[in-house]
Amino acid sequence: MNQNQGGNDARHDDDSALSDFLASLVDYTPTIPDELVEHYLAKSGFQCPDVRLIRLVAVATQKFVTEVASDALQQCKARQSAVVKDKRDKQQKDKRLILTMEDLSKALREYGVNVKHQEYFADSPSSGMDPASKDE
């Protein structure tokens, strides 16, 4: 009995937390626009007129992207610090953090997305160079 009551309370808390969260979502504007999310959800058969759910999906996606980006950033920083061990002055200059395919593929691998990227395309004089120095 007690357990059930405890369980019920917890469930009520969860429900209330959820409903509160959903209410707060109406104010929060996710970076991914609602129209885009609606478009792709409609393509996959998702039907819901409630804008809060759309926002929930948008926020979840944003969280996913943030996680991937932060992982990639860590990879980038780790590589930069490994490279720059010998030259101190380069560390100040080369602060540019650029999202490269290498870092991205390593970060995405943990999320189950296997991205294989070409090493280089020999179609321009700057191919095969260090990507950090290649401006784009």
Place this chain on the structure above:
Amino acid sequence: MSDGGGESGREFDRGTKRKSSDRDFPQAIAKIAVAQICESAGFQGFQQSALETLSEVVVRYIRELGKTAHTYANSACRTECNIFDIIQGLEDLASLQGFSGASDSDHCLAGSGTVREIVQYVSEAEEIPFAHSVPHFPVIRDRKQTPSFLQIGEEPPGDHIPDWLPAFPDPQTYVHSPVLNERGADPCAGNIEQARQHKKAEWSLLNLQQQLACNGLEGPSMIDPGDAAKARRAAETNPFLSAPLHFGEKGVSPVFLPAKLSNEAVVENQAGENHAVANHVSVLETFAPAIELMKSRSCESEEGRKKVLSNQRPAVQFKIEIGKKSTGTALDLSFQNKDVEKITSWFGKDNEKDDKKRRAEKILKESMKNPQELAQL
């Protein structure tokens, strides 16, 4: 993209530039959104391919989430999704990464670890609105519907056709009018006459142009656009050659009968037609089989014509066009004074008779002189 400053400003540019090069409008928007998120995560620049890859992954994430939620809703005998479907979808997608409480088999969905993580994220992360205002898409265009029989008040042409169906199009759009065939006894002659006169005018203009461009000696040897008789004969004998005639094209060309040649102009300057006929009869007779062979392989080309003209075609009137390069190169420019040998060799390929060849050469040489004489007229 490489500058540290003005990142958001550049995103506007990047966004507008991207929209034209991406295959999809939503893809472009996704790229911008992803770029904004990555910028807030700390990146200062992106590789193009990396940004594209990540935006594709994001799009797939959204679609996967929607599909999973929809599947869960269908499993619960619903067509519309609700919050629990989404939470289940989130759990499925996050199961690879793991979330707190994933191993609990009977936990309430409302208290799922994924939801808590999202709540935490929302409370921590700063709000970054999308850089542009996005119109509602996809834009549905109003299609103009074909009015039904009822709407236009028309009676359907058959009892089996109900009147709420769209009306038939106007008969003018699909009925072939027989006007052209009712012109007279010999419609071909009329058409051919018109074509001939038209081409004559064109050729006169072309001649003028050529003569202004080239010097006198190198007046273009033009083929008379052709007589009605000739063309008609052409139409009768060879269906290919009676096909629509291009600019300056001479239908059948003088190969067939010597009688035709009397009507043929050798060199036409603007003054009028010059009929250096007699010389060419035998030449063309000689060349006839080879010409037919060549003609069957060649096709009309403006370039060939112009080349022919500018290279001082002699009086020989059959068209040497560049149908296929192999034949064209052998043929087209070979009628210069110095290239009589080429002619002989060409005919040698086709096994012409020797005496006729010799005669042909002689006549050709004579006719080389003719354009000069005629041009002086």
